[in-house]
Amino acid sequence: MKHIDPLADLVTALQRLPGIGAKSAQRLAYHLLKTPREEIDALAAAMLSVKDRVTYCSICGNITDVDPCSYCTSPDRDGRIVCVVEQPENVSAVERTRGFRGRYHVLMGTISPLQGIGPDDLKIKSLLARVAGGEITEIILATNPTVEGEATALYLARLLKPLGPKVTRIAMGIPVGSDLDYTDEFTMSKAMEGRREL
Numbered sequence: 001m002k003h004i005d006p007l008a009d010l011v012t013a014l015q016r017l018p019g020i021g022a023k024s025a026q027r028l029a030y031h032l033l034k035t036p037r038e039e040i041d042a043l044a045a046a047m048l049s050v051k052d053r054v055t056y057c058s059i060c061g062n063i064t065d066v067d068p069c070s071y072c073t074s075p076d077r078d079g080r081i082v083c084v085v086e087q088p089e090n091v092s093a094v095e096r097t098r099g100f101r102g103r104y105h106v107l108m109g110t111i112s113p114l115q116g117i118g119p120d121d122l123k124i125k126s127l128l129a130r131v132a133g134g135e136i137t138e139i140i141l142a143t144n145p146t147v148e149g150e151a152t153a154l155y156l157a158r159l160l161k162p163l164g165p166k167v168t169r170i171a172m173g174i175p176v177g178s179d180l181d182y183t184d185e186f187t188m189s190k191a192m193e194g195r196r197e198l
């Protein structure tokens with residue numbers, strides 16, 4: 001008969017989370033063990049609610065609990081300018097600058113032949129469809145300044161320019177190889193301001 005060890009199971013489950021190694025998983029598991037029952041209930045409920053209620057916007061691909069999302073429907077935002085990012089968390093990085101009042105498009109990754117990710121695996125068709133709608137005058141390519149992010153930006157520029165809009169790339173004040181997610185708002189603001197046409 002298999003001995004069931006709830007603590008070991010929890011450590012194993014926590015270790016599957018990104019950035020959590022064996023030691024951190026063990027530390028978290030012991031912390032949870034000592035946490036009052038109500039706090040555990042609240043944590044479990046919050047995790048389930050994320051799974052049940054958060055979905056992806058059918059227009060821009062960002063995470064949202066109402067579809068279309070508030071960025072896509074807000075009358076205060078300029079639908080003529082669309083900022084293209086890799087992941088939903090990059091939207092928050094751009095939002096933190098408080099300087100951008102356009103809309104977004106989330107690719108859900110980058111082109112990466114090494115990992116077998118091609119253009120068809122990303123939300124590129126929906127981006128082209130939005131641009132074909134005719135309202136968009138500028139596309140800001142804000143993919144990360146990594147090899148994959150650069151290649152994806154150039155690929156998109158080639159597809160988008162013939163459709164009419166101005167296509168710009170954020171400035172590279174952001175260190176090469178870094179993630180927009182970890183960029184402070186000053187650097188991100190400068191990157192947006194200094195964007196250049198491709």
Ligand SMILES: [Zn+2]
Binds near residue numbers: 059060061070
């Ligand atoms: Zn949206």
